[in-house]
Amino acid sequence: MEREIQNDAFNGRVMTDEQMEVLRKQIAIYSTICDQLVLLHNSLSSGMNQIGGGYFDPMMATSSAQRLSSTRHRWTPTSTQLQRLESIYEEGSGTPNPRRIKEIATELSEHGQITEKNVYNWFQNRRARSKRKQPPTTTEADQADEPAVVTTEERRSCGDSGGFESYDHILFPSPDLGIEHLLSRGKFLES
Incomplete structure (x- = not known):
């Protein structure tokens, strides 16, 4: 089998005979479908467009739209x-x-x-x-653009710095102290 593939590659063939046959059948089917679509299009467009029948021809849609736009006038008041x-x-x-x-x-x-x-x-x-x-009215959205005023009460709840307190209570103060230090500190905070 490998030798056949090498021979096919050497002869310039990429597809096997079986694959070529399947491809030929698919092409024949697509060709038949295209022929039938052309016949259908011709039968529907003959006579129908002359009397303005209900058939929509997508190939004619662009030219119809262009004709409409060229005849439509914009109203300009005096x-x-x-x-x-x-x-x-x-x-x-x-x-x-x-x-x-x-x-x-x-x-x-x-x-x-x-x-x-x-x-x-x-x-x-x-x-x-x-x-x-109209000028925009003062709304809550406009007030949100103004800088926020932080009260003394809010500063105390977040610490004097106005932000979060330091992370000393989370980090180990020295490499010698381990988890026991944090656990003992947690017990101290609970009481």
């Missing part, structure tokens, strides 16, 4: 519309109800193209802008 929207916002300081939005859109349509959705979105954006411009 100065008169902006002045009126600002004055309405200052009166109520919030987004009006749907009935009022419809009235505002009708009123402002005399000064340029506008939809109810434009009016609604303007009020939402205006409210968000005003919230961002």
